[in-house]
Amino acid sequence: MSAAGRARPPQLRRAFYARPSVEVAPELLNKVLVLGACRGRIVEVEAYLGPDDPASHAHRGPTRRNATMFGPAGHLYVYFTYGMHWCANVVCGRPGEGTAVLLRALAPLEGLDAMRARRPAARRDRDLCNGPAKLAQALGIDGRLDGADLTARPGSGEVAAGPVVTIVDGGTPPPDDPVVTTRIGISRAIELPLRWYVRGEPHVSRR
DNA sequence: ACCGGGATGTTCT
């Protein structure tokens, strides 16, 4: 195969994201988040359901903070919490629905030196990305990436160099038997089984 | 191992 013909990893398209977050979430497991030189396999996610979900930022309808959630699918919703942490979601569904998937943990694949530099508190590499704010810090995700289009095509549009952040198929399919549990760190709708992670995976935030 | 508390600032009641 020629160098020019060598396919880059297939980027997830808009149609992948434009479905209910409960469908998208488990299928994001084992996909690869790419940001600059850093790559990590998604191993833990949570679904948030929109205005009817009391635990969702969308619960009270659109605001300035959550505006991205109510936009088109396939964009990154990045929010600030606890006065110091950023977390990243993938917007799902149809415009106006306000549904998203929270990225909770990655298994680091590439760019570990950069991750370690941004996460001095991580004693072991398994602590680099095993939490939603940890992975954001490791990859350098902050409010500047809120609204970023994960489906932007390389070499098209305003960004000649391609998307700043995207998700690709790394070749590993989603697990047939993911662990499904209740969501973490919320105080409402705590009983719903909307958290998925890869069974046996050491890089999850909690067992 | 587990547990408790502090950090830090935006958003909402």
Next chain:
DNA sequence: GAACATCCCGGTG
């Protein structure tokens, strides 16, 4: 004022 889709550190067992 209180809550917050969290993390880190320092205690004890």
